[in-house]
Amino acid sequence: MTVTVEDALTRWQPVVGMETHVELGTRSKMFCGCATEFGAEPNQQTCPVCLGLPGSLPVANEAAIRYTILIGLALNCSIASWCRFARKNYFYPDMPKNYQISQYDEPLCVDGWLDVQLGGEVHRIGIERVHLEEDTGKSLHVGGATGRIHGADFSLVDYNRAGIPLVEIVTRPDITSAALARAYVTELRDLVRAVGASDVKMEEGSLRCDVNVSLRPIDASALGTRAEVKNVNSLRSVERAVRHEIGRQATRLEAGERIVQETRHFHEDTGTTTSGRSKEEAQDYRYFPEPDLVPIAPDPAWVEELRASLPELPAARRQRLTAELGLSDADQLAMNNAGVLDLVLAAVEAGAPAADARNWWLGDLLARSNAADVDPAELGITPAQVARVCALVADGTLTATMAKDVFAGILETGDDPDTVVATKGLRQVSDVGALGTAVDDAIAALPDVAQKIRDGKVAAVGALVGAVMKSTRGQANAGVVKELVLQRLGVAPE
Amino acid sequence: MALTRDEVAHLARLSRLALSDDELDHFATQLDVILGAVARVSEVAADDIRPTSHSVPLTNVFRPDEVRPSLDPAASLAGAPAAEGGRFRVPRILGEEA
């Protein structure tokens, strides 16, 4: 009998903990000077150190340490006064030294929390630790039916990714639903971006989650046996993986079976998980302090300096934007997901009304970015230009349609808005004298409509306004035209 | 505390050494003697003694985040047992993926 998730949730409480790996945005790798740029030719960004060649030695990247401490501080962690790297020993072809330089019982940051908002409530997720380690290479599996590792004939390894700094953020089992798991990762991603530690390009695999899920009876407190779902690499997948595990585990438990403590793999295509190797035969990683690297003892003054340098974090910013600008959570989420929130805020900073800036960046400008396949920030329109255009609309110089033409003009020529307005002659005509003839022409051309209006059917005025707009090629101020038409026909405005 | 042949076989698997039966027997005997000799460290190492992992009194040795030239991949691949398309070619990997 398969138990559905909704049904399961009436009897079982999910208990979820997450281990999230984020590639840090350093220019060079964790322990050598090789570049970290995504998309290079295979093995172009490798050297004796990241290939693990005999005799090579690691030297830690200062920026990676700094970013990790910044993340730890933003997550309200304590920063270790003294800690070491450790070697995690296991053999795998994509790991050049057959040990990973990581941290074991002495992580750089411990005991913090992250407040996550979901459904109008704030959930505090405990952070157990934040530590630093190095990434592995990537294998391409060749042959076999599927192109997957299973059944492949051989593999081809590219070590460009090997040695890129990874920060691992481990929560306490405080996450109580699939939606909260997703909200946590979203919040974490925004926080890492906010402190400048990484761009977190999820599509490039720079954020990867391992999700630990167990169920306990809704009225009991003892934890159940957990399964660890590996390599969950998108926000949507996090939610799907947790939901799948809730259903799977409830089904087993209600059939009287036990949950095996094991590693499971998530499949994007089906949204399901399958068993990996069992933890019973788990590796013995033989951790020991890395003798090639000396201990890290962050100077307390440096840590305080970093704390003082922390930018406004996403949660605080959200509250402020709601209070100061009236941008709702839903709006902020939409802008954030579209990558325009910072642009909107910059436009507001430059004088644009928040609602107008939001509409432009989420509307016309986002559409243009999508059409050009670039990030909105790379489109070629600055927040200051948006603010200027908003001002020109507000003072009646431009109509909304004209404003779009101005943006098109900026993209075409690179000129500032005022220059585009001048060179394209995009100026709304509000002058009564200049519009009078056009209005008279329109009344003459559409006598039936004019009569209807005189007879009291004022709503018909739109047809005459439209005609004037057409004859002035959109440059007339529609409001002024309407008033003028009604005045000419001797009808009082509503 | 004796080191059994089975334990040696387990350790050999962990260390990726395909030891022959003869080697297993031979090493089990030798290692047991060696372990007996080195176990005497516990005679003096009391709880209140801090362990030494590094013999240099250094901390915080970092490099600035600067990109340095990488190796020419041709040079590293030239030393590889097998290479293909700019990548290291390795035998099929017994995956963790199901």
Add this chain to the structure above:
Amino acid sequence: MTDLTRLTAVEVARVVRDGEASAVDVAQAHLDRIAAVDDRVHAFLHVDTEGALAAARAVDEQRAAGEPLGPLAGVPLALKDVFTTRGVPTTCGSKILEGWRPPYDATVTRRLKDAGIVILGKTNMDEFAMGSSTENSAYGPTRNPWDLDRIPGGSGGGSSASLAAFMAPLAIGTDTGGSIRQPAAVTGTVGAKPTYGGVSRYGLVALASSLDQGGPCARTVLDAALLHEVIAGHDPLDSTSIDTPVPAVADAARRADVAGMRVGVVREFAGDGYQSGVQQRFTEAVDLLASLGADVVEVSCPHFDYALAAYYLILPSECSSNLARFDAMRFGLRVGDDGTRSAEEVMSLTRDDGFGDEVKRRIILGTYALSSGYYDAYYGQAQKVRTLITDDFTAAFERCDVLVSPTTPTTAFRIGERVDDPLAMYLADLCTIPSNLSGGAAMSVPCGLAPEDGLPVGLQVMAPALADDRMYRVAAAFEAAFAERSGAILEGVPAL
């Protein structure tokens, strides 16, 4: 004409500088000597004739152009095959690296080249520096020039033998538990282990990272000191490299005076297991130092008795991890890749085939010592013993400027004598290991021939970390006084 191979490094450098012989002549004379005797000694795994002559020519051209030459420019050197050399085979005495030509130079290699030193080739060693006899080389043992049936010490037996057989006036070794000092002692040559962190480990293929240290080998203390100054100094590529000025070891070697210095004799390094002739020469050496005005005292370092045990836990643990990278994937040997076997199987077959017995023993021992459930009892305890040994040194150096002991308990043993008894082999490093565990400096200088077998005996001089100059000062003073009394030891080495 002078036999260029009998000169010290200082003399060779002078001859080249003064134009009495070209660097190419010097290099050729040593290459000829290698060709004449190395089939019997087997000190070299690879002779880089072309590279050596090219480097010598560059020195000659520099001189011809009137450019200043470094203090050791044009002097030939034998490099232990554990340092990477770009484009030149580097095997570490192991089959698993047969034919590998590294794409980069070790920092030591680069500094030697920059100093105009002519690298003749790569010397034999116990596989991955594991051993005290060079019998563990996958390429056959090196023989002691004093007696070809005996071991030249290890792991750096190729380097020490090349000096004693006049194939090179300078050599480089590495010392994890005595691999520079013990070979120096049993071949009648000089070898120094600098303070840990004094010489960069970048490009030194690691045995035990927290213990390994490269250092100079020579026939005189001053030659060793000059070489020390070439290879030492801060290296940003090695996180454990010390960022302070190199002690003025060459000045100390020239000063060569012990008057008023306090010399401590370590009480624990005597008794059972010490050959009587070694004891005798050591006692005479201490008397000679006293006669030079040194203030000799006896000191006790009670935890040195536990050094060997701690060492044989720490070293295998680190080496089991360091040697994991030899896996047939990116470089070196690959065995059993028939298109059907998995990477895991190929790794295991390659490592079983490519590593020798001693390497496998230590990998398994280290894997055991680090495994969960045993870590605290073995690795953890050994690290505490390490603290106790360092504390013993600290206490002793409060009373003394340097400590002295025999370098090794016996003279060179016979080839084959200890191969089947690892524990007996390990005893050769009894006196040298404590300095590796503490990180201090130590060196061996010849102090005579044992009366019973006529083989060289070494005097070990130990100094605190960063005080390498002290040991050179004492060793040089001793060397001069000894030569004055008994003549240079290497005069007695057979002609081959």
